[in-house]
Amino acid sequence: MNTSSKKMAAGMAGFASVLWLGLTAAVAANQRRLVFNPTVIPEVNSPRSSGHRTRPIVLRAKDGTRLCGWLMTPRTPGPRPAVLYFGGRSEEVSWVVRDAGNLFPNMTVLALNYRGYGNSHGIPDETLLVEDGCTLFDWLAALGQVDARRIAVVGRSLGSGVAVQVAKERAAHSVVLITPYDSILAIAKKKFRAMPIEYMLRHRFESIKHAPSLKVPTYVLRAESDDIVPHSHTDQLCEKLANLILDDIVPGSDHMNIPYLEATQARIAGFLTQRFSQPLAAPQLIETVA
Template sequence: MNTTSKKVAAGMAGFASVLWLGLTAAVAASQRRLVFNPTVKREVQSPRSSGHRTRPVVLRAKDGTRLCGWLMTPPLPGPQPAVLYFGGRSEEVSWVARDAGKLFPGMTVLAMNYRGYGASQGDPAETHMVDDGCMLFDWLAARAHVDPRRIAVVGRSLGSGVAVQVAKERAVHSVVLITPYDSILAIAKRRFRAMPIEYMLRHRFESIKYAPSLTAPTYVLRAAVDDVIPHSHTDQLVAKLAQLKGDDIIPDSDHLNIPYLEATQQRIATFLHGQFSLPAMIAAEHRLPG
């Protein structure tokens, strides 16, 4: 190789290095936008469940941040089982109030928007989502009309990672995960193969690390076609879940439409009703590890 060729090669290598560093810096700087996509506009303008008394709720996180959502209470006497719902990356949760009669019949439901989503204040972050989720669980468990021993967590897509971590920290009765993943870190590594993403990504949502310690019966629902969370990433998580009770694929579903489909809603309602109907002793045995 002559001197000119060497200079050209060195220049190209230098340009490639600068480009790689620039892309790496861009990913590091924009990771919040890559992981979260806050939706402010309501999906349903006047959310109301046909099977519940529906009311808007405003709660304060531990640091004072204002969180907004809806509480749905069935018109039934006595303490009832309850559900705490966690939405996806781009999801505003008013639709849950609309569909709660089919999804969660006879159950109290709390659906709150993450920080920065809907009318909730603040900025989204993994630590905030988990801390706020635990606070919401405690708030729900303290309601007079809720049976604190029968509270399920339901998480969709990004929210499956929140649900898993809340289930690790609180005495959750049962868990439903819709299009879940092993970790956001693993998905990011798949997308940005040439970058040291493990050194840049702050919001990792590593559900696979917590799955073996979950003691609550867990039900997994997958989309038939999912170009956001490939089934291979769900496979990794499912293999580690300590109390897996079901792993179903919803026909004719994709990553976006799966929670709205009648088949999905019926299966979730059936699973939760079955778990909540178990005698207390059997339910406690189901929550034991192993």
């Protein structure tokens, strides 16, 4: 190789290094947008549930951040089972209010937007979202007319990672995971193969690490066609879930439309209704030695 060729090769290598460093820095700096990409525009204006009493609600996180969303209560009185819903990336949750009559019949439903989504204040962060989720669970459990022993946690896509961690930390009755994944880290490592993503990514949502500790009945719904969360990533999670009851693929669904489909909503409603109707296990008595 002559001198001119060597200089050209060295120049190209230098350019490639600068480009790689630039891309790495860009991913590191913009990871919050890449992982969360908050949406503030409501999906449904003035949402109402046909099967519930609906009211907008504002709750405070532990650090005082305002979290905004909706509480839906059944029209018939009495202690009712309840659902805590966690949305996906870029998902504003007002659509849940509109569809709650089909998704969660005769159940109290709490659906709040994450920090930075909808009218909620703050900046999304994995640790804070899980902390907020636990706070919301506790608030719902203490609410009058809610059977605190029958609270299900439902999470879609990104929210499946929140749901798994909240259900691990709180006494959830059951769990529904829509297009869940093993971890955001695993997905990102495949997408950004040439980058040291494991050293850059803060918001990892490693559900696979928490899955063995999730002892409550769990229902997984997959999209028939999913280019966001490939089935291989869901397979990895399902292998580790301690109490996987059902693992369904919804026909005609993709990652974006799956929660809106009648087939999906009927399956979720059926699973939760059936689980909630089962008698609770009697509390174990602790023997004492006189």
